[in-house]
Amino acid sequence: xxxxxxxxxxxxxxxxxxxxxxxxxxxxxxxxxxxxxxxxxxxxxx
Amino acid sequence: xxxxxxxxxxxxxxxxxxxxxxxxxxxxxxxxxxxxxxxxxxxxxxxxxxxxxxxxxxxxxxxxxxxxxxxxxxxxxxxxxxxxxxxxxxxxxxxxxxxxxxxxxxxxxxxxxxxxxxxxxxxxxxxxxxxxxxxxxxxxxxxxxxxxxxxxxxxxxxxxxxxxxxxxxxxxxxxxxxxxxxxxxxxxxxxxxxxxxxxxxxxxxxxxxxxxxxxxxxxxxxxxxxxxxxxxxxxxxxx
Numbered sequence: 193x194x195x196x197x198x199x200x201x202x203x204x205x206x207x208x209x210x211x212x213x214x215x216x217x218x219x220x221x222x223x224x225x226x227x228x229x230x231x232x233x234x235x236x237x238x
Numbered sequence: 239x240x241x242x243x244x245x246x247x248x249x250x251x252x253x254x255x256x257x258x259x260x261x262x263x264x265x266x267x268x269x270x271x272x273x274x275x276x277x278x279x280x281x282x283x284x285x286x287x288x289x290x291x292x293x294x295x296x297x298x299x300x301x302x303x304x305x306x307x308x309x310x311x312x313x314x315x316x317x318x319x320x321x322x323x324x325x326x327x328x329x330x331x332x333x334x335x336x337x338x339x340x341x342x343x344x345x346x347x348x349x350x351x352x353x354x355x356x357x358x359x360x361x362x363x364x365x366x367x368x369x370x371x372x373x374x375x376x377x378x379x380x381x382x383x384x385x386x387x388x389x390x391x392x393x394x395x396x397x398x399x400x401x402x403x404x405x406x407x408x409x410x411x412x413x414x415x416x417x418x419x420x421x422x423x424x425x426x427x428x429x430x431x432x433x434x435x436x437x438x439x440x441x442x443x444x445x446x447x448x449x450x451x452x453x454x455x456x457x458x459x460x461x462x463x464x465x466x467x468x469x470x471x472x473x474x475x476x477x
Contacts, residue, residue: 194283194289196289199290199293199351199353199354200289200292200293203296203297203346203350206346206350207300207343207347210342210343211343211452213339214335215452215455215456215459218460218463219459221463222463222466225466226466228470229466229469229470229473232473
């Protein structure tokens with residue numbers, strides 16, 4: 193992919209890190225909050 | 239509109255998001271795989287910009303979603319201040335970091351596109367500067383909503399900022415028409431139709447649809463968490 197490949201791949205890497213990071217942190221926070229709710233006996237009803 | 243009011247109840251919203259999230263995640267992954275193939279392999283290089291045009295497939299949808307995300311924040315802010323919808327504040331708290339993330343992707347990928355095309359990562363151009371202002375508005379919203387001991391006060395202050403800051407959206411959109419800018423003018427959402435060849439327009443719209451699904455997925459997931467977090471805070475207050 194030509195001499196500009198470094199810019200193109202860096203752009204996709206930046207998008208992956210930021211958006212992937214948002215997804216991972218959202219899942220981690222959800223699991224943590226659910227664990228804390230479960231510890232207080234406030235689990236969600238299925 | 240009636241459906242939106244139906245979802246304003248946190249319990250109903252949670253049941254809805256639980257049903258939708260798995261299929262939404264599956265569709266996002268599938269569309270992302272196809273989108274990356276179209277963007278990085280199938281689409282041709284531009285006759286002037288060469289392969290750097292492939293940056294557009296993440297840069298432009300991120301810009302659209304950053305702006306749409308802020309319009310959503312403003313709508314939620316109005317909903318909170320006028321109708322006191324219980325879900326509006328929670329969804330606004332959930333949406334602001336997602337919008338800020340897409341705004342950051344737009345700014346950084348734009349810098350990586352600017353360097354080979356303009357010879358500079360950054361210029362104080364009207365489009366770039368107004369987009370940077372949007373990023374700061376997002377950061378301000380996140381900071382304000384968490385700045386008070388009483389979450390409701392923070393939510394109201396952030397809602398006011400969201401409504402005031404919405405004036406920046408038409409400035410971003412029309413900055414390339416109102417001022418002489420290095421940034422190119424609109425080439426998709428313009429009178430007279432898109433000026434991009436279908437071989438590049440189709441992957442662009444595909445990636446926009448994919449990132450839109452990711453945006454919705456993140457907002458639903460984080461709103462669901464905010465509902466649980468509010469339950470946790472209420473339980474701590476009662477203990």
